[in-house]
Amino acid sequence: MDNVRAAQNPRVKPHETEPQNSQQKFLASSNDFVHIEKNLASLGFFTPSTKKIKGSKKKTILFSKEVDGKKVELRAVILPSAEYGLPITADQDKFLALQKIIADIRYQKGMVNNPIGFTSAELLRILGLKVNAGKNYSDILEWAKRMTLTGISSEGVVYLAGKQVWASDTFHVFERFVSFGKEMPDGTIADKNYIWLSEWQLENINSNHLLPIDLETYKQLKNHISKALVPLLQIWLYATRAGGCFEKRYHDLCQILNIRQYPNLSRIKEKLAPSLEELKSYGYLANWKIEKTSSGANYKIALYHGEKFHRDQRRRLAQCGPGLEKKAPVETLQDNDHLISSEVHSSLLEEMVKRGVGEATAGDLLRNCTPGQPILDQLEWGDSLIRQAPRGKFYNPAGLYIHLVRENLILPESFESSQKRRLREALQQAREDEESHRLRLELAYSDYKKELIDRHIQRNFSKEHMRSWAQSKRLELLEQDKRLKDRWNEQTLQVLAENKVRSDIAKRLSIMTFPEFCKREQRKQQRAITDGGAVQSPTLLENSL
DNA sequence: ATACGGACATACTATTGTCG
DNA sequence: CGACAATAGTATGTCCGTAT
Structure with missing residues (x-):
């Protein structure tokens, strides 16, 4: 492995060791970027x-x-x-x-x-x-x-x-x-x-x-300062990519890197040169300079955008576009089994023209798109990119749309297109329907139980009998837990006792369980449908989600 | 295959010193 | 002030053996 220090003389400059064997090259190109x-x-x-x-x-x-x-x-x-x-x-x-x-x-x-x-x-x-x-x-x-x-x-x-x-x-x-x-x-x-x-x-x-x-290039770096600079450079250089040069005060750099700040130029060079040279040899930087600031009191480091920075930028753009990640294709609702119908074709054409794409180009794009390509989603993703970007970033919005569609870029999962939103909303609606249906069933079940128990009491017990039963239940409850008297008032206690009596009665009756009740309701409903009767309660969304 | 301790090797860094 | 050399301390990593 190349970063086994013992295997490589560290005094050899990195660019002299750069001709790698083909296997390493393959690794470097296949692994791409770590985010x-x-x-x-x-x-x-x-x-x-x-x-x-x-x-x-x-x-x-x-x-x-x-x-x-x-x-x-x-x-x-x-x-x-x-x-x-x-x-x-x-x-x-x-x-x-x-x-x-x-x-x-x-x-x-x-x-x-x-x-x-x-x-x-x-x-x-x-x-x-x-x-x-x-x-x-x-x-x-x-x-x-x-x-x-x-x-x-x-x-x-x-x-x-x-x-x-x-x-x-x-x-x-x-x-x-x-x-x-x-x-x-x-x-x-x-x-x-x-x-x-x-x-x-x-x-x-x-x-x-x-x-x-x-990561592959990063791993080959030997100097610690250059390693620490890699992520920082990525940010700094990107922010100044138009200028081609980036300047940082030596003082600030020392603070960020937590390295000793030397007063003399020779010392500064001695410490920074090996790392900056290393970055230069790998193409992160095209050049670097240490200069006095305009006041003359301090030093500043000037860094010039290297060839690798531009190359990586292009590679990423070609791969996925700004902010996009290479991902498994997102499932869309569009038909995959046949090419775009003329109706869809004309509506997509209209969408593109609306966004400033020329009609001829739009037609061209549609002819060359892959079957099932989520073109509308891609256009909407372009909309949101332009909305979020700082003013003036996309001076040619139509170009972005063309790029998105032509390259068939895969949308990030976090992006919600209108299609996806509709799907999600439908799903949510279905969930809500199911939820309310379940609640209704539960309500019906408790009604069913209440009715059954009420009927049983009416048939078999007198009111006096019930009252004395509740009274004895109340005493029983208090016996079990003396704290109840402090915690609950007389009325609550009474209700509690009555409920207890009812649950005792319920145990003696044969009452359907909730799942059985659900099944019966379902059968009832099916009969109602086959009989041609109007459906009163919502249909059960069986295993639909 | 993974995990880990010990012996051993070495390269990096800061510091100090020297010289022109 | 600038450039370089010597030095010491230690972080870093390998090899080997052993356990799971």
Whole structure:
């Protein structure tokens, strides 16, 4: 494996080792991107260091961010646990590997739910580490503990995509961690490691607030600073992609990375050059410079967008489009068995023209679409993309629609098209119908029971008899539990006693059970239908859901 | 196959020192 | 001030053996 340090001379510059064997190349291209949760990436949660950082009490990061056009100062404090210290680059590696496991779960099930189970060996294989080394296993345990115990106290830095708000809160990354062989909350023994992601993580993962990272290239990086920079660069470069250059103050960079701030240029270069050169050799950066700020008092780092950044951007767009994920096709209501009928054809054509697509192009698209393609859904997805995007992002909306339809992009599950909404509403309606039907049946059943008991009492017992029976029942009840007298008033007690008598009587009668009653009602209804009578109560939605 | 402890090797980092 | 070398401490990882 290439990141086995012993196997490779670290002094050799990465680009000299780049010609890889074909197998590695294949891996790199087949695995594509791992999506990691955006907040941790942008926070600088992981500190580049090889050593454990136990001494520091906290790591504070100051941000300034544009929120609704206003510049807002935001603050995040990362609070390490005394025992395990700050999360470092090695933790980021494992975290990325976990994200890969999570992504796989998400791909298979469509949703991620707590807890997330994985074996240590699984994680080690993703990282390319030996699965038979005890040290590696204990490292994973320590990592999970560190992630669970490190707190983030933020003031508007963490974004909750589900609720669409910036959180000012204090929380952990992992809510809970149970390692192999320990007891689970339900009392069973864990057959592998289980992690409970904190709610905000889960929410953001499920609502696609994610950042793509090329794990294969990432794994080849040797320098810790460059590893820590990868997710940060992804955000910074994306924000400045139009300019082609990104500048960060040396002071701020040191703060985010938690590295020592040196006063002399030579020292700064000495520390940063190997990492920045490494990033450059992998194409993340085209170039980098360290310059004095305009005031002359401080230094700033200028980073130029590398070829890999543009390439990845294009690859992702070609794969899935903005914010979309490659997924199993979403089931749609459209017919799959025949090509578009002329009626549907003309209505779709109209929809496209309405959105500014030329009639000729629209016709072309419809002719070349795949059978069953959810074109209307794709158009609506385009609508929502344009609605959500900042003004001026899509200067050519028609182009987006054409792209969405031509590439037959798969919609994210979180997006609800009008078709899907109708289906969901119908489902909900059916559920409500069923619910009300069940309630009606229950009501009818209790009426049926009451009537049966009433009739029995009327036939067999006198009123006096009933009264004395209730009286003795009341005394019996009080005998059983003396506290009843304090808790309930005379009237409630009386009702309780009467009910008790009735239930005693009910036991002697042969009364249908609820399921039997339901069956009888159903039979009654069927007879009514076959007899041609009007249906009074709603039909039972048998196994329809 | 997975988990893990111990022995061992090594490469990374910060620090300090030296020299022009 | 800049560049480089030596040094120490330790994080990181492998190999091997053993248990489940």
